[in-house]
Amino acid sequence: MKPLLFGVFENAQANDSGTATWRHEKNERIHFDRLDYWTNLARICEEADLDWLFLADAWGWSEIDGVRPEICDIETLDLPRLDPAIVVAAIIHATRRLGLVITGSTFVEAPYSFARRIATLDHLAEGRIGWNVVTTGTAETAASAFGKSMINHDERYNMADDFMELAYKLFESAWEFDAVERDREGHFSNPVKVHRIEHDGPYFKCDGYGNTHYSPQGTPVIFQAGSSSRGLEFAARHGECIFLGGGDVDYVAEQVQSIRQKAKRNGRNPNTDIKIICAISCVVGETEEAAESRYQSILKVQRPEVAAASYAMFTGIDLSKHSIETKMSDLQTELSQSQIQRFGEAKVGDVLKNWHANGVRPIPYVGTAELIANALLEMASKCDLDGFMLVPVVQPLSTIEFVEQVLPLLRSEPVKPKAPLILTLRERLLGAASSVLSDSHPGAVRRGS
Amino acid sequence: MKPLLFGVFENAQANDSGTATWRHEKNERIHFDRLDYWTNLARICEEADLDWLFLADAWGWSEIDGVRPEICDIETLDLPRLDPAIVVAAIIHATRRLGLVITGSTFVEAPYSFARRIATLDHLAEGRIGWNVVTTGTAETAASAFGKSMINHDERYNMADDFMELAYKLFESAWEFDAVERDREGHFSNPVKVHRIEHDGPYFKCDGYGNTHYSPQGTPVIFQAGSSSRGLEFAARHGECIFLGGGDVDYVAEQVQSIRQKAKRNGRNPNTDIKIICAISCVVGETEEAAESRYQSILKVQRPEVAAASYAMFTGIDLSKHSIETKMSDLQTELSQSQIQRFGEAKVGDVLKNWHANGVRPIPYVGTAELIANALLEMASKCDLDGFMLVPVVQPLSTIEFVEQVLPLLRSEPVKPKAPLILTLRERLLGAASSVLSDSHPGAVRRGS
Numbered sequence: 001m002k003p004l005l006f007g008v009f010e011n012a013q014a015n016d017s018g019t020a021t022w023r024h025e026k027n028e029r030i031h032f033d034r035l036d037y038w039t040n041l042a043r044i045c046e047e048a049d050l051d052w053l054f055l056a057d058a059w060g061w062s063e064i065d066g067v068r069p070e071i072c073d074i075e076t077l078d079l080p081r082l083d084p085a086i087v088v089a090a091i092i093h094a095t096r097r098l099g100l101v102i103t104g105s106t107f108v109e110a111p112y113s114f115a116r117r118i119a120t121l122d123h124l125a126e127g128r129i130g131w132n133v134v135t136t137g138t139a140e141t142a143a144s145a146f147g148k149s150m151i152n153h154d155e156r157y158n159m160a161d162d163f164m165e166l167a168y169k170l171f172e173s174a175w176e177f178d179a180v181e182r183d184r185e186g187h188f189s190n191p192v193k194v195h196r197i198e199h200d201g202p203y204f205k206c207d208g209y210g211n212t213h214y215s216p217q218g219t220p221v222i223f224q225a226g227s228s229s230r231g232l233e234f235a236a237r238h239g240e241c242i243f244l245g246g247g248d249v250d251y252v253a254e255q256v257q258s259i260r261q262k263a264k265r266n267g268r269n270p271n272t273d274i275k276i277i278c279a280i281s282c283v284v285g286e287t288e289e290a291a292e293s294r295y296q297s298i299l300k301v302q303r304p305e306v307a308a309a310s311y312a313m314f315t316g317i318d319l320s321k322h323s324i325e326t327k328m329s330d331l332q333t334e335l336s337q338s339q340i341q342r343f344g345e346a347k348v349g350d351v352l353k354n355w356h357a358n359g360v361r362p363i364p365y366v367g368t369a370e371l372i373a374n375a376l377l378e379m380a381s382k383c384d385l386d387g388f389m390l391v392p393v394v395q396p397l398s399t400i401e402f403v404e405q406v407l408p409l410l411r412s413e414p415v416k417p418k419a420p421l422i423l424t425l426r427e428r429l430l431g432a433a434s435s436v437l438s439d440s441h442p443g444a445v446r447r448g449s
Numbered sequence: 450m451k452p453l454l455f456g457v458f459e460n461a462q463a464n465d466s467g468t469a470t471w472r473h474e475k476n477e478r479i480h481f482d483r484l485d486y487w488t489n490l491a492r493i494c495e496e497a498d499l500d501w502l503f504l505a506d507a508w509g510w511s512e513i514d515g516v517r518p519e520i521c522d523i524e525t526l527d528l529p530r531l532d533p534a535i536v537v538a539a540i541i542h543a544t545r546r547l548g549l550v551i552t553g554s555t556f557v558e559a560p561y562s563f564a565r566r567i568a569t570l571d572h573l574a575e576g577r578i579g580w581n582v583v584t585t586g587t588a589e590t591a592a593s594a595f596g597k598s599m600i601n602h603d604e605r606y607n608m609a610d611d612f613m614e615l616a617y618k619l620f621e622s623a624w625e626f627d628a629v630e631r632d633r634e635g636h637f638s639n640p641v642k643v644h645r646i647e648h649d650g651p652y653f654k655c656d657g658y659g660n661t662h663y664s665p666q667g668t669p670v671i672f673q674a675g676s677s678s679r680g681l682e683f684a685a686r687h688g689e690c691i692f693l694g695g696g697d698v699d700y701v702a703e704q705v706q707s708i709r710q711k712a713k714r715n716g717r718n719p720n721t722d723i724k725i726i727c728a729i730s731c732v733v734g735e736t737e738e739a740a741e742s743r744y745q746s747i748l749k750v751q752r753p754e755v756a757a758a759s760y761a762m763f764t765g766i767d768l769s770k771h772s773i774e775t776k777m778s779d780l781q782t783e784l785s786q787s788q789i790q791r792f793g794e795a796k797v798g799d800v801l802k803n804w805h806a807n808g809v810r811p812i813p814y815v816g817t818a819e820l821i822a823n824a825l826l827e828m829a830s831k832c833d834l835d836g837f838m839l840v841p842v843v844q845p846l847s848t849i850e851f852v853e854q855v856l857p858l859l860r861s862e863p864v865k866p867k868a869p870l871i872l873t874l875r876e877r878l879l880g881a882a883s884s885v886l887s888d889s890h891p892g893a894v895r896r897g898s
Contacts, residue, residue, distance in 0.1 A: 012569075014637060023633045030631050033572040033662070035541060059562075061658050068645075068658065073628075076637035080624065080662035083562075083569040089538030090573050092484060108562060112595050113508075113532075120461075120532040123482040124539050146561050147654025175529065179522075182479050184472045188463060188525035196517075205596025209510050209517065213482070213529035 004380055004410060005241075005277060005387025005429060007052035007099070008045055008399050013081035016056060018310040018359025020075040021394050023301040029395040033080075038087055039094040041396050048403035051428055052099030052130060053091070054223070054243075054389060055084035059108055059145065060138025062313035069309045077310050085117055092125045099425035101130035101223055106163035107139055107156055108146055111204050112211075115170035118220050119212035127216030127424030127435055132223035133238065135160050135231075137314055137336030152334045157230045162201040164238055168443035169197045171219040174210025177436070177447075189213070218436045219443045221425045227255070228337040236262030237442055239274060241429055243389055245342060246279040246362025253383040260384070268440045275386040275429055280376065281364035281393055284401045288367045295366045298393055299357055307356040314339040314360065324349025361391045373409035453829055453859060454726060454836025454878060456501035456548070457494055457848050462530035465505060467759040467808025469524040470843050472750040478844040482529075487536055488543040490845050497852035500877055501548030501579060502540070503672070503692075503838060504533035508557055508594065509587025511762035518758045526759050534566055541574045548874035550579035550672055555612035556588055556605055557595055560653050561660075564619035567669050568661035576665030576873030576884055581672035582687065584609050584680075586763055586785030601783045606679045611650040613687055617892035618646045620668040623659025626885070626896075638662070667885045668892045670874045676704070677786040685711030686891055688723065690878055692838055694791060695728040695811025702832040709833070717889045724835040724878055729825065730813035730842055733850045737816045744815045747842055748806055756805040763788040763809065773798025810840045822858035 014022040014030045022030050031037045045053050061068055061078040072078050088100045102121070104114055122129040135156035136142050143150040151159060179193035199206040224239030226232060235242050236259050244255055260270035268274060283298065285291025308320040315333040317340075322331075328343040328351055339360060343351050358364070365372045376388060392398030424435040437444040463471040463479045471479050480486045494502050510517055510527040521527050537549045551570070553563055571578040584605035585591050592599045600608060628642035648655040673688030675681060684691050685708050693704055709719035717723060732747065734740025757769040764782040766789075771780075777792040777800055788809060792800050807813070814821045825837060841847030873884040886893045 014631075022637055025633070030633075030637070035573045035575075038573075039542060059660065070640040073638040073640040073643050074636045079643075079658055079660060080629065080638070081565075081660055082572065083566045083661075086534065086538045086566055086569040086573065089535045090541050092539050093488060093542040108559070110557070110559070110595060113557060116530075117532045117535055120535040123531065124484045124487075124535065126484075141657060145655055145657035145660075146559060147648075147656070180529065182463075184474070184479075187523045188471060188479070189522040189529070191519040191522040194522050194528075199596075206594055207596070208590060208594030209528055211508065211528060211530055211594075212532075 001377070001381060002386070003412075004385075005051045005275060006407065006410075007050055007054050007101070007277070007387070007389045009054050009056060009279065009389050009391045010041070010395070011056045011081070012084050012087050013079070014076045017361040017391060018077075018314060018355060019361060020077060020302050020306045020310070021298055022076055024298055024394045026397045027394045033082060035090055038091050041399065042091045042095050042098060044396060044399055044403065046095050046098040048407060050098065050403065051387070052101050052425065054101040054130075054132065055088060055103060056132070057081070057084045057103035057105070057134070058138050059105065059136055060141030060313070062309045063141050063316070064309065064312050064318045071305055071309050075303065075306050077306060078313050085121065088129075089121060089124070092121075097128075097422050099128050099130055099221070099428060100125060101132055101221070103132040103134055105134050105136045106160040107136040107151065108142055108148075111163050111166040111170065112206055115167050116211040119171065119215045122215035122217050122220055123212070126422070127426070129217065130221040130223050130241065130425050132225065132243070133160065133164070134225070139335060140316055150334075153228065153337055154230045157226070157234050159203045160234060162203040164443070165201060166199045166204045166206055168219060168446040169199055170206075170210045171215075172437070172443055172446040173197065175213040177214040177218065180213045216435055217424050217426050218447070221429060226338070228341065231338070232259060232262065235259060237266050240426070240441070242274060242276045244276065244278045245338065245360065247342060249379055249382050252278055252379070252385070256384050266442075268438070272430060272432075273438045273440055276384075277387040277389050278379070278383070278385050279362045279391045280388045281358070281361050281391045282372045282398070282402060282406065283364050283366045283393060284369050284372060284405050286368065288371070291366045291368065295364065302356060304356055307352050310359060311339070311352070311355050319348050319352055322348045324352070361393070364393060369405035369409055372406050376406075376410060450826070450830060451835070452861075453834075454500045454724060455856065455859075456499055456503050456550070456726070456836070456838045458503050458505060458728065458838050458840045459490070459844070460505040460530070461533050461536050462528070463525045466810045466840060467526075467763060467804060468810060469526060469751050469755045469759070470747055471525055473747055473843045475846045476843045482531060484539055487540050490848065491540045491544050491547060493845060493848055493852065495544050495547040497856060499547065499852065500836070501550050501874065503550040503579075503581065504537060504552060505581070506530070506533045506552035506554070506583070507587050508554065508585055509590030509762070511758045512590050512765070513758065513761050513767045520754055520758050524752065524755050526755060527762050534570065537578075538570060538573070541570075546577075546871050548577050548579055548670070548877060549574060550581055550670070552581040552583055554583050554585040555609040556585040556600065557591055557597075560612050560615040560619065561655055564616050565660040568620065568664045571664035571666050571669055572661070575871065576875070578666065579670040579672050579690065579874050581674065581692070582609065582613070583674070588784060589765055599783075602677065602786055603679045606675070606683050608652045609683060611652040613892070614650060615648045615653050615655055617668060617895040618648055619655075619659045621886070621892055621895040622646065624662040626663040626667065629662045665884055666873050666875050667896070670878060675787070677790065680787070681708060681711065684708060686715055689875070689890070691723060691725045693725065693727045694787065694809065696791060698828055698831050701727055701828065701834070705833050715891075717887070721879060721881075722887045722889055725833075726836040726838050727828070727832070727834050728811050728840045729837045730807070730810050730840045731821045731847070731851060731855065732813050732815045732842060733818050733821060733854050735817065737820070740815045740817065744813065751805060753805055756801050759808055760788070760801075760804050768797050768801055771797045773801070810842070813842060818854035818858060821855050825855075825859060
């Protein structure tokens with residue numbers, strides 16, 4: 001079996017993923033606005049030799065009929081949150097090897113300044129940066145906050161394609177990888193290797209020079225989690241590390257196969273150019289009963305009235321106004337379509353119950369470390385997965401439990417002593433000989449020669 | 450005499466301020482894209498108990514008749530550069546007390562996301578953040594890079610006023626300072642203290658909730674350096690730490706007096722609500738001859754053909770096309786008007802010579818530490834200055850020279866052992882009892898009650 005990749009999913013706010021475990025006595029992420037929460041977590045990840053720490057993001061908030069319910073503040077469902085790019089920058093100095101993945105929105109960012117921000121991160125972190133490309137599921141409230149026009153779901157992906165084109169030009173061709181010579185007797189930069197960028201796309205325009213030179217990875221490793229049909233198309237074109245939300249084995253296996261096929265049709269190697277990882281959650285106990293009891297204690301701190309407001313943040317839909325017998329497949333949204341499609345033919349009443357427990361998180365594995373490790377190994381094998389992203393239930397406890405108890409069982413041998421060689425995130429994830437985009441990636445055609 | 454404030458001016462690029470000292474053997478800032486350059490410098494500043502490290506920024510490049518001269522790359526006059534917000538974020542973990550000031554442009558940023566970025570910095574740095582507000586002197590090339598329309602000089606300040614209004618709403622009133630209670634038995638946030646922001650200004654619009662809660666300082670300490678008449682008006686209204694570019698004693702004294710008068714007319718205390726600091730450069734030697742010889746060695750690495758391209762970056766004007774007898778006061782620009790006005794009635798030929806040596810930097814004091822310290826003390830006293838910002842000639846050598854040799858002579862007693870109390874930047878600079886904006890500041894009216 002191929003060696004699996006592992007990362008941790010995080011969010012710079014007290015709760016995430018539509019759940020509200022902040023009241024749990026072990027939840028230290030209520031101090032998400034303190035640097036030591038993040039450096040402590042990053043060190044746990046690095047010492048366990050995890051491959052990356054991933055920071056999610058959103059811009060909007062929960063709104064039902066134009067009003068943000070009070071419970072959003074009381075239970076801190078949506079706000080406040082911090083800027084993940086700044087959090088990740090602040091972690092760099094506390095780590096040496098850990099991949100650091102930020103979420104960045106093609107709906108609210110300006111490509112020219114975003115490219116500089118990402119390239120700066122990749123320079124300072126010596127090539128350890130990934131970019132989770134999102135089109136902002138909470139687009140309606142985000143648009144209002146930014147004083148922009150709302151753009152509907154599929155069109156946001158067209159916008160994202162245009163954003164990527166310009167971003168690739170800025171990352172790959174504005175400065176050739178060896179344009180900076182830093183030769184005190186010669187050139188600082190070689191003028192023939194610095195190129196003016198011209199981009200006149202349907203959404204974004206640019207005429208000028210990139211602000212930052214070619215970073216260790218050029219383009220950061222592209223993470224992508226879109227699971228609508230338009231989202232999967234985007235992922236199979238641009239993504240290098242595709243992040244699935246979880247679900248039962250057949251559903252995940254089908255998604256993996258479909259992404260690999262689409263990637264292949266795009267001329268990409270479906271195994272080496274793309275890694276597919278799946279979200280998992282778990283609650284570990286010495287016995288199954290102990291694990292179940294701990295899971296119940298976590299569920300108990302989550303108030304039931306959270307569910308409707310939390311679901312509305314992702315979809316704009318107030319499930320409490322629908323009959324519990326309504327089929328999910330009868331609902332529609334221009335926000336996150338994944339949060340309807342993943343429930344298939346389920347009914348509103350069941351989804352409200354499931355959402356209360358898990359939000360957008362996968363249903364956790366609850367049991368002994370052996371049980372969980374075996375389930376994951378079986379899932380990886382049956383679904384042809386390349387790895388997993390732990391979506392923690394209570395932080396940092398969930399991460400500590402996972403790395404101390406489950407992870408050793410997932411690795412064929414204990415973590416080896418750290419090699420002196422520090423890899424870029426792309427080398428680490430794709431096992432690539434090179435730190436830069438594979439030649440078959442659409443961004444690579446922009447690369448200067 | 451009042452205790453003076455001291456900071457260091459930096460720039461996340463190899464050269465800055467229109468000069469090109471990168472070829473100098475001691476210039477380590479050719480490695481501005483490596484984290485250890487920054488953490489090393491920050492520690493020098495912190496150990497010397499300096500009040501802040503300041504990062505300048507720009508977005509544009511030098512362009513003459515629509516073309517960027519090759520010398521810009523060869524001598525790295527303008528590009529490449531990094532994002533100062535990311536550099537500062539990466540420094541936080543390596544420092545505990547040092548103020549960290551970033552430059553942020555009201556011309557290219559979106560206020561809603563910029564406010565989140567700044568608030569995140571202020572949370573993670575526990576209140577050590579300042580924001581140098583700029584309208585982007587290199588607006589013409591920046592506009593082209595962002596696919597935006599050019600906005601002329603004075604109108605950019607109108608835009609900045611609108612930006613500030615929205616930023617104050619997001620910093621001060623979206624989340625009251627005690628809205629976040631983090632009480633596991635009660636509320637995370639108190640809904641009556643979280644307010645929807647509505648802003649419908651001439652340039653910026655927002656309808657929604659602030660993404661980040663009230664940071665230790667609420668509004669970061671506002672730095673301002675505008676020296677055009679419209680710039681001074683803006684500074685006297687919004688600025689808390691006004692940064693003058695230097696010049697002869699009479700000129701500086703007049704600027705200080707004028708700013709204090711304007712601040713007073715705005716209802717602000719001209720001494721406690723506003724601190725005025727002046728740029729200085731210096732080259733220190735054990736004897737005057739030794740200092741002069743070192744200065745000449747620094748000048749010698751700067752190639753003369755740099756001057757015209759570099760001046761064009763700030764003003765868009767190609768001085769080499771004007772007669773050396775042309776008076777500077779006959780020239781006009783919509784970029785940085787300060788870079789014409791500061792030369793008064795001087796002629797183009799003189800300015801080209803001066804620019805080659807110093808760019809926008811003040812003419813350095815060259816001499817022994819005693820000579821320099823005495824000149825600074827005299828200037829501070831005659832001009833009623835609150836402190837100085839060192840604009841280094843060669844980094845980090847200039848900073849080390851200054852803190853080791855000159856600074857001890859400027860402080861009435863040696864730096865005391867570090868007190869356990871860590872101050873916010875506002876407490877430190879304004880000597881204020883509070884970390885938040887003074888009641889007389891225009892941003893304070895937005896503060897929730």
